[in-house]
Amino acid sequence: xxxxxxxxxxxxxxxxxxTFGSVVDWxxxxxxxxxxxxxAHRMDVDAEAFADAWRAKYEPSMEPIRNGNREFVPLxxxxxxxxxxxLPEFGLDAANFDDRELxxxxxxxxxLDPWQDSIAGxxxxxxxxxxxxxxxxxxxxxxxxxxxxKLPWTVIVGSDATRAYKPTRQAYQNMxxxxxxxxxxxxxAAAHNRDLAFAQRAGxxxxxxxxxxxxxxxxxxxxxxxxxxxxxxxSILDLAGRFAGT
Amino acid sequence: xxxxxxxxxxxxxxxxxxTFGSVVDWxxxxxxxxxxxxxAHRMDVDAEAFADAWRAKYEPSMEPIRNGNREFVPLxxxxxxxxxxxLPEFGLDAANFDDRELxxxxxxxxxLDPWQDSIAGxxxxxxxxxxxxxxxxxxxxxxxxxxxxKLPWTVIVGSDATRAYKPTRQAYQNMxxxxxxxxxxxxxAAAHNRDLAFAQRAGxxxxxxxxxxxxxxxxxxxxxxxxxxxxxxxSILDLAGRFAGT
Numbered sequence: 136x137x138x139x140x141x142x143x144x145x146x147x148x149x150x151x152x153x154t155f156g157s158v159v160d161w162x163x164x165x166x167x168x169x170x171x172x173x174x175a176h177r178m179d180v181d182a183e184a185f186a187d188a189w190r191a192k193y194e195p196s197m198e199p200i201r202n203g204n205r206e207f208v209p210l211x212x213x214x215x216x217x218x219x220x221x222l223p224e225f226g227l228d229a230a231n232f233d234d235r236e237l238x239x240x241x242x243x244x245x246x247l248d249p250w251q252d253s254i255a256g257x258x259x260x261x262x263x264x265x266x267x268x269x270x271x272x273x274x275x276x277x278x279x280x281x282x283x284x285k286l287p288w289t290v291i292v293g294s295d296a297t298r299a300y301k302p303t304r305q306a307y308q309n310m311x312x313x314x315x316x317x318x319x320x321x322x323x324a325a326a327h328n329r330d331l332a333f334a335q336r337a338g339x340x341x342x343x344x345x346x347x348x349x350x351x352x353x354x355x356x357x358x359x360x361x362x363x364x365x366x367x368x369x370s371i372l373d374l375a376g377r378f379a380g381t
Numbered sequence: 382x383x384x385x386x387x388x389x390x391x392x393x394x395x396x397x398x399x400t401f402g403s404v405v406d407w408x409x410x411x412x413x414x415x416x417x418x419x420x421a422h423r424m425d426v427d428a429e430a431f432a433d434a435w436r437a438k439y440e441p442s443m444e445p446i447r448n449g450n451r452e453f454v455p456l457x458x459x460x461x462x463x464x465x466x467x468l469p470e471f472g473l474d475a476a477n478f479d480d481r482e483l484x485x486x487x488x489x490x491x492x493l494d495p496w497q498d499s500i501a502g503x504x505x506x507x508x509x510x511x512x513x514x515x516x517x518x519x520x521x522x523x524x525x526x527x528x529x530x531k532l533p534w535t536v537i538v539g540s541d542a543t544r545a546y547k548p549t550r551q552a553y554q555n556m557x558x559x560x561x562x563x564x565x566x567x568x569x570a571a572a573h574n575r576d577l578a579f580a581q582r583a584g585x586x587x588x589x590x591x592x593x594x595x596x597x598x599x600x601x602x603x604x605x606x607x608x609x610x611x612x613x614x615x616s617i618l619d620l621a622g623r624f625a626g627t
Contacts, residue, residue, distance in 0.1 A: 211561070265524070275561035278511070278536050290524050295559060296542045313541060315457070315521035 147340050148316055150260060150374070151269035153301075153325035154277065156349045158257075158268070158371070159247035159284065162186055168243030176232075180225050183351070188224060192217035197271065197300040207298045209273035215241045244272070245279040249286060250346065256371025258287050263378040265289045269310055269323055269334075271300050290314075302333030311339070324374060328361040335362065342366035342374055393586050394562055396506060396620070397515035399547075399571035400523065402595045404503075404514070404617070405493035405530065408432055414489030422478075426471050429597070434470060438463035443517065443546040453544045455519035461487045490518070491525035495532060496592065502617025504533050509624040511535045515556055515569055515580075517546050536560075548579030557585070570620060574607040581608065588612035588620055 155161045165186035173180040196213040199205035218241055222229050229237065260266050267290045268277050274293030281288055292313055299305035311318045318338030325331050326346035335341050341364040347354060360367040368374040401407045411432035419426040442459040445451035464487055468475050475483065506512050513536045514523050520539030527534055538559055545551035557564045564584030571577050572592035581587050589606040596602075606613040614620040 265528075274536070274538065274542070274559055278560070282511075282535070289528070290520070291536055292520065293559075296520070313520055314524065 146320060147264060147322045147378075148320040149265035149267065149314055150322045150324055150342070150378070151267050151310065152257075152371075153323065153327060153330050154268045154270035154272060154280075155244075155247070156346055157324065157326040157344060158253045158286065159249050159280065160349070161190065161244070161247050162349065162351060164247035165189060165243050168240060168246060172236075172240045178227070180227070185221060185225055187350075188221035189214075189217055192220050201300050201303050207295075209275070209293075209295050210271050210300075211241065211244070211273055211276045214244055242279070245276055246283055247280060249284050250371075252370040252372045254285060254287065256373075256375045259372065259375035260378060261287055261289050263375070265314070267291055268293075269301075269307070269321075270294065271306075301330060304333070304337045307334050307337035307339055322365065324366075324368075324371070327357055331364055332362055335364075340365045342368055344368050344371060344374060392566060393510060393568045393624075394566040395511035395513065395560055396568045396570055396588070396624070397513050397556065398503075398617075399569065399573060399576050400514045400516035400518060400526075401490075401493070402592055403570065403572040403590060404499045404532065405495050405526065406595070407436065407490070407493050408595065408597060410493035411435060411489050414486060414492060418482075418486045424473070426473070431467060431471055433596075434467035435460075435463055438466050447546050447549050453541075455521070455539075455541045456517050457487065457490070457519055457522045460490055488525070491522055492529055493526060495530050496617075498616040498618045500531060500533065502619075502621050505618065505621035506624060507533055507535050509621070511560070513537055514539075515547070515553070515567075516540065517552075547576060550579070550583045553580050553583035553585055568611065570612075570614075570617070573603055577610055578608055581610075586611045588614055590614050590617060590620060 152158050166182040169180060169185045170182035173182060196217050200207055215237065218237060219229050257266050267288045270277060271294050273295040274291055277291050277293050280286065281291060292310060294300060294306065296313055297306055297309035299309055307323070308318055311321045314321070319340065322340035322342055323331060323334035324342040324344055326344050326349060331341040331343060343360040343364045345358060347358050366374065366377055368377065398404050412428040415426060415431045416428035419428065442463050446453055461483065464483060465475050503512055513534045516523060517540050519541040520537055523537050523539050526532065527537060538556060540546060540552065542559055543552055543555035545555055554564055557567045560567065565586065568586035568588055569577060569580035570588040570590055572590050572595060577587040577589060587610040589610045591604060593600055593604050612620065612623055614623065
């Protein structure tokens with residue numbers, strides 16, 4: 136007999152990460168690739184502004200798919216469509232570039248660098264639980280990113296397997312189903328309060344990791360945890376430490 | 382200028398493996414698990430015969446899905462359905478076991494041991510190309526198998542992502558599409574000539590690895606390569622050696 140109440144804590148078997156912004160630094164990576172593209176074409180482009188304009192199309196481009204008004208297409212295709220949008224704003228004409236060149240620039244999303252703590256944190260965490268992305272990216276993109284950046288995922292399931300874009304409930308629940316885990320056995324780790332709120336509503340555990348420079352020096356959003364998250368961590372390494380004793 | 386003709390050899394970027402029989406030894410693994418189940422229930426069962434009877438349902442159970450007469454369901458569910466079939470033949474009544482017990486026996490497919498050369502071979506091969514399964518198993522099964530057996534896959538894509546069972550053309554081609562590779566950049570490695578024949582027709586490269594004891598000492602099939610395969614190897618380690626120089 137024990138007078139300690141049975142733990143109501145869920146046993147987390149997989150910690151899955153929002154990837155763009157939470158594990159890798161999309162903004163400086165895209166800006167670096169845009170700058171290289173501009174140099175190669177002897178053009179003068181504000182690379183950070185271009186990266187922001189490209190990224191600004193990200194959420195709206197998924198919306199028709201979330202709403203059921205467009206059939207599911209993989210994120211790398213949306214990225215390529217979204218790349219065409221800012222070109223004229225920056226005085227560029229898509230007709231001046233061949234498909235291979237634009238495809239290579241589009242692959243900038245596969246060449247993003249991890250935040251400083253990401254690899255050490257994931258390497259430690261994977262000693263304790265299944266570690267993978269829970270991203271809107273498709274597997275082909277996440278695989279190439281992981282190979283280049285040496286992200287030590289246990290497993291990669293892309294949005295092309297769940298066929299759903301966050302923050303729809305299906306995106307979180309299909310992921311748990313594919314891994315044959317209960318939603319409560321899966322934890323989303325993310326730098327975005329909104330993503331965590333939807334994950335929590337879908338039954339997942341939640342961990343917040345701040346990335347206060349994700350969208351540059353003028354970031355005002357997601358500087359701190361704004362919900363009742365299961366864990367609030369300083370970094371992925373800190374998050375891994377919470378599992379080390381279990 | 383060179384007088385060497387351009388190589389017509391395809392550049393293989395991923396070597397994907399048939400898994401049951403080619404990478405892991407399903408027969409002795411299933412027999413071991415059936416024997417343990419029988420001991421736990423104080424029953425006398427010919428474990429190898431039971432394993433063979435269970436496996437005998439494997440191909441027929443996928444046939445309605447291949448034909449479009451049944452919606453896709455993951456392989457672990459078919460394995461569980463197939464487990465019910467041989468029970469009466471062996472004098473057993475499913476009603477005597479609870480779902481958890483049968484589910485645990487069904488997970489025998491996740492507890493199969495690699496052939497002696499598999500881990501060393503895959504570890505070497507992954508230094509050169511993407512290495513993964515191209516199996517009829519779903520991701521949840523393949524993931525648990527990989528974690529237990531320490532199979533060093535670069536990436537795991539299950540049949541639940543391709544939503545197609547080999548040897549349909551879609552099973553091979555959807556896999557290449559998900560990886561964003563041309564079929565000719567993907568090689569199937571398998572111990573089964575039939576699987577290789579269908580992969581070749583779908584445009585994949587092919588490598589044969591004999592597993593002369595896969596179905597026990599009386600095996601008469603698949604003892605040697607029976608097609609015009611790109612590679613005929615003695616083992617996965619031998620296969621890895623063919624990529625070491627590239």
